[in-house]
Amino acid sequence: MSLLITNTKLFYANQLQTKDILIKDGKFAEIADHIDANGAEVIDAKNNLVSPGLVDVHVHFREPGQTHKETIKTGSMASAHGGFTTVGAMPNVTPVPDTVEKFQAQLKLNEKESLINTLQYAPVTKDEISTELSPIEDLDKLGAMGFSNDGHGIDNAQSMYTAMEKIASLHSHLAAHVEDQSLFNKGVVNKGKVATRLGLPAINQAAETSQLARDLLLAKDTGVHYHVCHISTADSVQLVRIAKDAGINVTCEASPHHLLLSDQDIVDDDANFKMNPPLRSEEDRLALVAGLQDGTIDMIATDHAPHAKEEKSQGFLKSAFGITGIETSFPLMYTNFVEKGLLSLEQLLNLMSMKPAQVFGLKNAGNIELNKPADFTIIDLNQEYEIAEQDFISKGVNSPFIGDLVKGKVINTYVSGQKVY
Numbered sequence: 001m002s003l004l005i006t007n008t009k010l011f012y013a014n015q016l017q018t019k020d021i022l023i024k025d026g027k028f029a030e031i032a033d034h035i036d037a038n039g040a041e042v043i044d045a046k047n048n049l050v051s052p053g054l055v056d057v058h059v060h061f062r063e064p065g066q067t068h069k070e071t072i073k074t075g076s077m078a079s080a081h082g083g084f085t086t087v088g089a090m091p092n093v094t095p096v097p098d099t100v101e102k103f104q105a106q107l108k109l110n111e112k113e114s115l116i117n118t119l120q121y122a123p124v125t126k127d128e129i130s131t132e133l134s135p136i137e138d139l140d141k142l143g144a145m146g147f148s149n150d151g152h153g154i155d156n157a158q159s160m161y162t163a164m165e166k167i168a169s170l171h172s173h174l175a176a177h178v179e180d181q182s183l184f185n186k187g188v189v190n191k192g193k194v195a196t197r198l199g200l201p202a203i204n205q206a207a208e209t210s211q212l213a214r215d216l217l218l219a220k221d222t223g224v225h226y227h228v229c230h231i232s233t234a235d236s237v238q239l240v241r242i243a244k245d246a247g248i249n250v251t252c253e254a255s256p257h258h259l260l261l262s263d264q265d266i267v268d269d270d271a272n273f274k275m276n277p278p279l280r281s282e283e284d285r286l287a288l289v290a291g292l293q294d295g296t297i298d299m300i301a302t303d304h305a306p307h308a309k310e311e312k313s314q315g316f317l318k319s320a321f322g323i324t325g326i327e328t329s330f331p332l333m334y335t336n337f338v339e340k341g342l343l344s345l346e347q348l349l350n351l352m353s354m355k356p357a358q359v360f361g362l363k364n365a366g367n368i369e370l371n372k373p374a375d376f377t378i379i380d381l382n383q384e385y386e387i388a389e390q391d392f393i394s395k396g397v398n399s400p401f402i403g404d405l406v407k408g409k410v411i412n413t414y415v416s417g418q419k420v421y
């Protein structure tokens with residue numbers, strides 16, 4: 001079976017080029033100015049963008065345990081709808097896959113249910129909250145894409161240090177949700193004027209920055225690849241910048257919501273604006289934008305965190321933390337960064353495909369290359385549409401962007417040459 005795609009605006013070899021692409025046996029077989037069909041099925045891309053399948057290293061698919069919020073099937077279908085072909089699933093499911101048996105079962109489930117490449121993080125410590133480490137070497141052998149206690153900080157420095165030593169020796173990756181619980185203060189919004197105006201308990205920024213500063217020094221000592229999840233404050237960006245200058249093996253991701261919104265956007269008690277880390281100040285947001293532009297921030301990751309409607313409709317105090325994000329990431333970033341001249345299209349595609357794949361050593365993802373799996377997405381950059389609740393494939397429709405007008409509509413997504421959206 002072969003597939004010929006013509007009239008593309010192809011993101012290939014880090015440049016936008018007009019090419020034809022031939023796909024054979026699920027792989028990119030030829031890329032040239034003109035390729036003859038020779039019996040292949042022909043798809044006219046109509047001068048739309050053909051991008052490497054997008055890569056998101058931070059999603060929550062909720063299965064097993066909380067399938068009313070999302071399943072691997074709905075999460076992966078939503079990913080394909082968002083243009084993503086490879087994602088990294090966080091291990092805060094029930095049960096947490098913190099033994100060989102549970103991790104194997106999780107991999108099996110991902111394999112069976114996912115329409116795209118769903119890679120799996122393993123927890124750093126037992127149940128994500130214990131100080132006792134999970135069997136890191138064994139879980140690495142089984143194919144963990146990295147280690148993370150996402151949802152929880154690792155407060156115990158000794159556990160973190162020992163985990164880093166082990167993960168470094170395996171050349172794996174530690175993705176950290178930096179949050180010092182003792183400073184988190186049972187807060188629901190960022191500490192500052194907006195929290196005061198709303199009369200809500202506030203999260204101290206130091207909960208993120210102080211643990212990050214500690215971790216960077218531990219990473220320096222152990223040499224581990226330390227990846228900061230959902231970076232959200234100006235001080236955090238500055239810390240990562242200094243650490244990179246000092247040669248520490250650190251990378252970080254930012255989410256579209258932290259790049260586009262600040263706590264000033266919270267006008268009433270609408271929990272679609274509640275997530276962890278919280279929306280920060282406008283100064284923080286601008287520091288993230290600068291960090292994205294100067295390369296301090298390595299990639300965009302959505303932190304796709306679907307919840308059921310009832311769990312998000314109880315105001316800031318009682319609703320769950322997290323928002324759905326995988327279906328809106330590309331159009332939001334394209335509309336607000338590329339169209340406004342803050343990033344080039346090439347830079348955005350790099351931040352959403354090649355760079356995350358490179359940082360996590362995902363050899364078959366994030367790039368259009370001959371003889372590699374044909375994972376790609378076709379995007380109409382000109383089509384304008386409104387983000388609407390009824391268009392989400394995810395079970396989670398908890399988005400603060402509903403009603404926004406965006407450009408950059410995903411038309412089709414392919415994994416190994418098969419159409420998945």
Ligand SMILES: NC(=O)N[C@@H](CC(=O)O)C(=O)O
Nearest residue numbers: 060150151275276305321322
């Ligand atoms: N981001 C969130 O607000 N919530 C995430 C957990 C996390 O990413 O820390 C979730 O699992 O719901």
Ligand SMILES: [Zn+2]
Nearest residue numbers: 150151177229
């Ligand atoms: Zn987190």
Ligand SMILES: [Zn+2]
Nearest residue numbers: 090150151303
């Ligand atoms: Zn998360």
